[in-house]
Amino acid sequence: MTQEEHIKQLLDRYINDLSTAEEKQELMDAIDSRPHVDWYAMLASSFSEQGADKNFTPERWQPVLDSILGYRQEEAQKKPAIIRYIKSWWAVAAMLMILLGAGLWLFRGKNTIKPDPMKALADISPGSNRAVLTLQNGQHIPLDSMHGNIVLQGNLHVKNDSGALNYSGQATAAAYHTLSVPRSGQYRLQLADGTRVWLNAASSIIFPTSFQGDKRTVSITGEAYFEVAKNPSKPFIVQVGQMDITVLGTHFNINAYSDEPDTRTTLLEGAVRVTAGNHMTVLSPGQQVRLDKNNALTVANDVDVEDVIAWKNGYTVFENADIETIMRQVSRWYNVEVVFEGNMPKRHFAGTISRKSSLPDLLKILEFENVNFSIEGKKIIVKP
Template sequence: MNANEFSDLLQRYRLGTCSSAEKEWIEGWYNERRNDIYNPLREEEEDMVGERIYSNVQAVLSSAPAEKVIPIWRSKRMWWVAAGTMMLMATAGYFLVTRKDPVPVIVQTPKPETRPVMPGGNKALLTLGDGSVIVLDSAANGALSLQGKTIVLKKQDGQLVYQSQHNGNQDAVAWNAISTPRGGQYQVVLPDGTKVWLNAVSSLRFPAGFTGKERVVELTGEAYFEVNHNNLPFIVEIISATGRPGGGKVKVLGTHFNIKAYLDESLIKTTLLEGSVDMTSTQSHYVLKPGQQAQLHKNGIMSLDEHADVEEAVAWKDGRFVFNEASVETVMREIARWYDVEIVYAGKVPDEKLEGEIPRNSNITEVFKILELSNVHCKIEGRKITVLP
């Protein structure tokens, strides 16, 4: 590289037109040259480059805001200080420079990396009877705790299992809670052998050992139950917006059913797959048959859908979104919970009704490509999704 080429390279750096490789080379050269470690030019070439750079520096300073500026000394072997000043001006305005003060080292701050929005997975928190919390997705497999006479185990497949070590009732039972965040799901086997799948943004509170004449648990959000049959009724108390039971009660002996009871939904839906379910509220009561769905409104009135779309209700457990005449807002709430994103609407909410199936392990970009086929268009900015009118 000769003097002219080197000077032109510095000029392109100031104007921001050099390549990333050239920019990296210049900054590396400058940080070394300020300590007289490295210089690619002979002395006569330095004088030539210095003349060109000095005139450029003066042009930069004359265009800067009127402030008190200590001039750069125009002397032999000082052109590289001017070059450094020009580079600093290109990245941070300009600095006041003298021969006595050291030139600051250029520090590049890397831009924050934007992570792609990925689907959810097995994530949950387990709160034990003493208030201690275990992060299940990072906890080691094996025994996690002893709750009374019940051992809490994390299996290799991520399943949480409560193994009761007693025959008959316990005198004192600790209550535990498992909760999933946005973008989380988990499966737990209760002390009686009942299997529960928790969807995202859901919580199940239960005793570490069932006592008395009933098996009672408390639910917020959505869960699928496969209740182990025995002579004790299994009761799911649905938590209301007040944070206490009051969102309805499901009573069974041994059966498979799904409860969707999110606080941001207008209905609480209990869908029966097999067996029998007794669904009650403060004002209504239904005994469900397989294929039926009880829909509890916020005003306490309950209705019965005798031909419910069972596949749509439980598809999430099998790793799918299934929509049948679903509104855009309904679909976006599902996406927000599973992908942990914020949904906003730019204007009027589209009135399209959506039908179809989407794998829950899909990248969110793929999800919106599918939705575009139904004329629903979105803009993705990090974790913010804007639904366009």
């Protein structure tokens, strides 16, 4: 019997609740010891023969992952954890998609899971479509409770629907509006010129109701992704802190949170000119310019742009990220306070998780990487 056939046999016994403790441990150790194996490709053929549904999504395999993690939590109390990097768990997740696609729910709830101190966080939901529009006269319009045409000024129409704010028509006189997205929120915006903007949690944009003159200028805080409508005669300028990004028509992402060590502009398509003080650089697709707190510009090449904009597509991606970076994103998306106790070891993690995942699920994954937490209300205390 080949190793592949043996693993399939172990997996089949596990999902049918026939495994001995030794077989369960052998299966988990096989997965842990081979983090770069494409488990999906390796196992999909055997399950497809059983008529497995191939429409695998994180939402569908998440409950199965919970069950596996529950078993691993018990085992972790018996001996030191084997896993050292989050990336190995995404190989496990790929395998779990197969299980759920085949409708194999047999083992859910069969393992006895000890009381979980993170249940205090169970009522904290992931972020959702939430934002407030502030008009020039100071009026605040909560967009999660008002829908349809919310502003009618002459030929200007502002429609709010399904997490998106749409400006159309021409205002008789340009006024400035502000779209503010709170922590644990996200929102989309289409400007009057057709430019589309996605705002991440704890972000904002100030923009005119119509672009007049020879430039189109907006300013942002936080993180935003732009798909700029082309207009060669009227450049589009994004102002963010001490930096200006000038484009004619392009796709790019700006991460400018004040609690991050630098401001990052990543180009996906077209070209942008980035100016900060006396420094200027022009980006090509796949490049990222970074402005640090000392106003020094550096350019990184061959950036994985899909990882950069994963937040826009419903995922959070960590690539060589330390625990402080990860927890800053957790704090913004779940609207919780994060406190670090003591000096954090210099470790880096990699992985992908759906932004729809619950906060306890995400923290459980980190716990299996020997990251320790204590919970006080909505405060997460991270310990070495």
